Amino acid sequence: MTALSCADAMRRLWEYLDGALPEADEGVVRQHLAECARCRAHELFERRLLAEIASVRYEHGELAALRDRIAAALGSERARVERSDA
Amino acid sequence: MPDSLIAPAAVTDFESVTLPYLEDVARFALSLTRNRADADDLVQDTYLNAFRGWRTFRPGSDARRWLFTICRNAFLRARRRASVLHESDVGDLDALPAVLGHVQAVRDGLGELFDLLDVRPAIERAIDALPEPHHTVLVLVDLERNSYEEAAAILQVPLGTVRSRLFRARRMIQEALIVYAEDAGIATRSARPTAVDGEAG
Numbered sequence: 001m002t003a004l005s006c007a008d009a010m011r012r013l014w015e016y017l018d019g020a021l022p023e024a025d026e027g028v029v030r031q032h033l034a035e036c037a038r039c040r041a042h043e044l045f046e047r048r049l050l051a052e053i054a055s056v057r058y059e060h061g062e063l064a065a066l067r068d069r070i071a072a073a074l075g076s077e078r079a080r081v082e083r084s085d086a
Numbered sequence: 087m088p089d090s091l092i093a094p095a096a097v098t099d100f101e102s103v104t105l106p107y108l109e110d111v112a113r114f115a116l117s118l119t120r121n122r123a124d125a126d127d128l129v130q131d132t133y134l135n136a137f138r139g140w141r142t143f144r145p146g147s148d149a150r151r152w153l154f155t156i157c158r159n160a161f162l163r164a165r166r167r168a169s170v171l172h173e174s175d176v177g178d179l180d181a182l183p184a185v186l187g188h189v190q191a192v193r194d195g196l197g198e199l200f201d202l203l204d205v206r207p208a209i210e211r212a213i214d215a216l217p218e219p220h221h222t223v224l225v226l227v228d229l230e231r232n233s234y235e236e237a238a239a240i241l242q243v244p245l246g247t248v249r250s251r252l253f254r255a256r257r258m259i260q261e262a263l264i265v266y267a268e269d270a271g272i273a274t275r276s277a278r279p280t281a282v283d284g285e286a287g
Contacts, residue, residue, distance in 0.1 A: 020233070054231075060112040061122075
């Protein structure tokens with residue numbers, strides 16, 4: 001059996017899936033998941049959950065109009081700066 | 087530094103460096119405000135603030151991260167004008183990242199949840215319902231694909247704070263999904279586990 005308990009493996013699961021664990025810890029969690037079917041089921045569930053969350057994108061949609069608006073705002077700001085220089 | 091020191095060449099640099107990230111900033115602003123008109127105002131504030139602070143940008147550094155930081159700060163300033171922010175990090179509770187939610191879910195027979203239900207609407211609603219500051223962290227890491235370190239830099243908070251807020255946000259989404267599945271008749275909630283060790287093997 002691995003040195004890691006199921007509870008400890010689960011505590012580190014999200015960091016493991018995010019690739020945020022130190023290499024040594026990642027190896028220990030990976031080994032536990034390879035040997036523990038119950039934790040592997042949890043891992044699959046969490047992978048699906050994170051994939052579903054990541055699939056949500058707040059698409060803005062009308063970038064051309066926004067780009068024009070930003071360009072105009074920057075132009076006004078630039079003119080203000082130049083007036084203050086004069 | 088006075089405005090007169092913003093040279094025309096620097097203005098050109100500003101636009102060439104920052105405008106390629108307009109779509110990213112707009113998406114981030116929309117995820118923060120959850121409203122198109124407010125998002126557009128926030129993007130404009132972000133770019134004007136960035137322009138005025140252009141001298142603080144270090145050439146070669148991460149312009150996207152810099153813009154996200156400015157956007158987030160502008161968002162918080164606007165929110166402070168409207169209401170008081172309530173921090174709600176809960177220490178040890180947040181230190182239990184995946185355990186309670188998915189142990190509960192699998193125990194309730196929700197292992198096949200994603201195959202049985204269209205969970206997208208429930209997840210979108212759950213993300214929109216997340217309170218600040220948890221919502222912003224989840225957007226930065228899970229939707230905008232920033233690392234924990236990048237999110238910490240944008241939010242100007244310690245790495246551990248990013249981790250605890252992110253995990254709490256994910257747990258709230260899990261909980262919302264379980265309720266969604268129950269409402270759909272997929273599962274009946276069992277007694278909530280009181281300790282992680284109860285599941286340990």
